[in-house]
Amino acid sequence: MVRKRLAAHYLFLPPGKVLKLRSVELDEANRICGIFPLDRETASTTFFNGILLFTKQEIVLEELLQTLKEKKQQHPEATVFQLLENRHFPEIGEEDAVFFYNIQAF
Numbered sequence: 001m002v003r004k005r006l007a008a009h010y011l012f013l014p015p016g017k018v019l020k021l022r023s024v025e026l027d028e029a030n031r032i033c034g035i036f037p038l039d040r041e042t043a044s045t046t047f048f049n050g051i052l053l054f055t056k057q058e059i060v061l062e063e064l065l066q067t068l069k070e071k072k073q074q075h076p077e078a079t080v081f082q083l084l085e086n087r088h089f090p091e092i093g094e095e096d097a098v099f100f101y102n103i104q105a106f
């Protein structure tokens with residue numbers, strides 16, 4: 001059983017769950033099988049700066065970033081998490097395979 005563990009400053013799990021300093025374990029089918037506090041270094045964990053966005057649909061990251069930039073200009077008071085919530089990503093179920101994307105400062 002091959003599992004991978006990913007960690008980031010923030011995780012964004014649709015429909016709007018934001019978790020700070022957490023790691024996610026994915027099984028061989030890319031399903032989320034655990035979310036853990038990031039309170040110590042764990043072997044074989046890949047760390048990403050910024051936000052890890054998990055979706056059950058594949059997206060084009062460059063297009064998403066461009067849309068977020070445009071929305072941020074229209075609503076400078078909005079946080080990146082509010083802008084992501086407004087994208088209405090489908091909720092991730094227990095059996096859903098996920099894609100993950102790293103969003104850094106834009």
